[in-house]
Amino acid sequence: MNILLAVDGSTYTKKMLAYLAAHDEMLGTSHTYTAITVQAPLPPRARAALGKEVVDQYYAEQGEKILSPVVKFLGRQGVQLKTMIKVGAAGETIAKTAESGRFDLIVMGTHGHGSLGKLVMGSVSTQVLANCEVPVLLVR
Numbered sequence: 001m002n003i004l005l006a007v008d009g010s011t012y013t014k015k016m017l018a019y020l021a022a023h024d025e026m027l028g029t030s031h032t033y034t035a036i037t038v039q040a041p042l043p044p045r046a047r048a049a050l051g052k053e054v055v056d057q058y059y060a061e062q063g064e065k066i067l068s069p070v071v072k073f074l075g076r077q078g079v080q081l082k083t084m085i086k087v088g089a090a091g092e093t094i095a096k097t098a099e100s101g102r103f104d105l106i107v108m109g110t111h112g113h114g115s116l117g118k119l120v121m122g123s124v125s126t127q128v129l130a131n132c133e134v135p136v137l138l139v140r
Contacts, residue, residue, distance in 0.1 A: 001030070034103070
């Protein structure tokens with residue numbers, strides 16, 4: 001199975017990783033894993049003022065801060081992991097990546113807001129579910 005792990009460095013990412021580690025059927029050599037983190041785009045004026053090279057470096061550094069502990073943790077579990085750093089709206093970007101990359105499953109942590117919280121705030125997991133036909137495993 002080709003599995004996409006959506007990570008943001010939060011405690012919900014840690015819970016998702018703990019879930020994977022506790023379920024042998026989720027970790028194994030029969031699966032391939034890619035971790036994706038999505039950075040919110042900087043405002044256009046900031047991007048213009050800083051220049052493309054500085055902005056690209058900023059996105060890479062922020063992405064690495066999030067991905068590095070995930071790579072380290074899964075490496076200790078014997079999992080080889082590919083990584084992706086994307087820029088955009090998180091839910092939409094994760095959904096598009098899952099579909100275009102032909103992933104079989106998306107695994108992500110969720111904050112578990114109630115219905116009212118989702119209505120008022122929205123959530124990345126809700127956006128992924130709304131924009132994607134790839135199955136999603138939400139870990140709360």
